[in-house]
Amino acid sequence: MKFLEGWDDSLARNYLIxxxxxxxxxxxxxxxxxxxxxRRDHITPVLQQLHWLPVRxxxxxxxxxxxxxxxxxxxxxxxxxxxxLVTAAGRRHLRSSDVPIP
Numbered sequence: 001m002k003f004l005e006g007w008d009d010s011l012a013r014n015y016l017i018x019x020x021x022x023x024x025x026x027x028x029x030x031x032x033x034x035x036x037x038x039r040r041d042h043i044t045p046v047l048q049q050l051h052w053l054p055v056r057x058x059x060x061x062x063x064x065x066x067x068x069x070x071x072x073x074x075x076x077x078x079x080x081x082x083x084x085l086v087t088a089a090g091r092r093h094l095r096s097s098d099v100p101i102p
Contacts, residue, residue: 024055 031046032039047054053061069075070083 020055020059027052027055 028043031050035046037046
């Protein structure tokens with residue numbers, strides 16, 4: 001992400017986690033509004049009834065779908081120009097990759 005360039009990894013991670021928490025809060029409020037549910041009621045059954053994934057699994061699904069489409073050349077041209085498949089030859093060789101996995 002361009003706006004996180006130069007940040008320490010832990011700062012960037014904490015920032016993204018706080019964004020996910022905020023988005024989940026917004027989704028919960030929208031679910032309550034749509035279903036006319038009280039704030040004290042559990043939100044999970046409401047989200048399931050609306051067929052809404054929680055924010056984090058939704059983001060993971062979208063990223064997985066994007067990767068699938070990139071691998072199978074199904075992306076629109078404006079996204080395909082920014083995606084490149086990296087082969088094993090294009091990666092750095094790490095010494096730890098030579099260690100057999102028990």
